[in-house]
Amino acid sequence: MLEEALRRYPDARDWIAGRLGEGCQCALLNDGEVNRSYLLEGAGERLVLRARWAPEAPHGVDAAVERQVLRLIDGADFAPETLLHGEGVWIYRYIEGEVPDGMAVRAPEMLEQIGALLRAVHDIKAPDLPSQYLPQVLAAMEERVARTLERLGGDPVLRAGIERLRPKVAPAIEAWRAGSSLCHNDPHAGNLVRAPAGWKWLDWEYANRGSTLLDSVYFCQQHSLTYEQSAIFLAAAGCGDAPDEEIHLMRLLAEYTDAMWTVLLPNPQPRQEG
Template sequence: MTLLTDLTFRLRARAHPDAPPCACPTRTLADRPDATVVRHAGAVAKAHAPGTPPEGLVPRLRTAAHLPEILLAPLTATPVPLHDRLVTFWPYGTPVDPDAPDEAPWEAAGALLARLHRATPPGPLPPMRGPAKAARAVVRLEGRPHPAIAPVRRAWERLPAWARGEAPMPDGGLCHGDLHLGQLVRTADGWRLIDVDDLGTGVQAWDLARPAAWYACGLLPPEEWHRFLTAYRDADGPALGGHTDPWAALDVVARALTVQTAARAIAKSRAEGRALDEVEEAVVDACGRMSAS
């Protein structure tokens, strides 16, 4: 069987442990090299990226189970091996509707993030994987010429070593590691954060970096940025360190996420054999301004 076929079979059995599988359809929610996600009835199965170490994933699952009021709790405590991948099972939650930007739950995102940052995990966790993922995005640009690469590399080189994944992060607390609106789902109990693959300890401001970068690049309207930031502050989020000016804490991490986004945009446009679109041009142009400042 292929991974997708076998994953579907396992999920249907997990969704109906005490009865024959129902006739409801099984949907593939994602099928990428780094993750395959399938839904059946009220359950979801995720095949994590190849090479995901169980010693990193298991404590992340344990943390999600320990904080069910913040993170979506898994249906099983340990991952299951399948086709040289690790598989986890989750309850289904309704994702944010990308076609309804006016209804985006920025307040829920900010409040949940603040609660996560103030939470104590049930045991040791690996470092948050944000800087390592940004570094991988930049590495993928090597050996493939593109006119937009030079300003992205210059902006990357101006970042501190920890933000490039080349040195340990400064001490910090619990972090999600890859926060954006696609990481929220609505359940019967309200909004929850999902995707624990990058969860860990480190610089908590990284979790605010993507919305901050979008705002700085002109891709996130000011009112939405302020809704998110105000909700985070109102819930006593600690990442801003008490600064009146949030950019004292956010400047480095927002620059890092801008570079990561630009590197991914270049790689995607090159793979698809097309020019950069308007949004991709905006983040590359931001890297040019960052490298000149």
């Protein structure tokens, strides 16, 4: 299994052999759309190898950008301890902990903790990271909002509310275009580990610079947070006290972040309602 994982990464294979020994144990941890993660054990150590296996990475996944991101987060409390990173491969120390349940993260104290963790990511400035796929994302977003307005045509109250908030969307998107903060861009419970030393964010392949609001919105959307829960999370993430109008704006922006994945994923699946 290890040979299969490292066929494209001989330098990493040599590094692992030197660190863990030739007879190290290897087990598949996760089989994702872009990367596969393996647990490596040997010489008294437990490491995680995450290797790119997809022949073509989807838009938004750029190995050079990912390496820049891993350098930026190296040593950060919210990230795993990086031991080796190269183009398409990342080795970090295994984190003893639990992946939280998607429902459990709705508890107020957990929303505050995870929001603060995302804020720590956003505190890192990364003005030089490129956003090469942004034009495609923006075009998809505009189309999605137009479809949303069409779908709400029979509800004058909802339509009026969205039309009132729509002028605020452009500045929010421009903040993404001009944003200099590091954003995870895939923040949800499945990419978190709760360890004794604190929470850690995993899976940084979509990370880039951007809008802290949209990064935070994505978490709210993924976990179907109520307005009250969203307000707690957004405040902890550094997005302000989130008055009611901003919460409604967040719901509209959720359409935008949803559209982002129609661009980033090669074969997006329809989102399940409920």
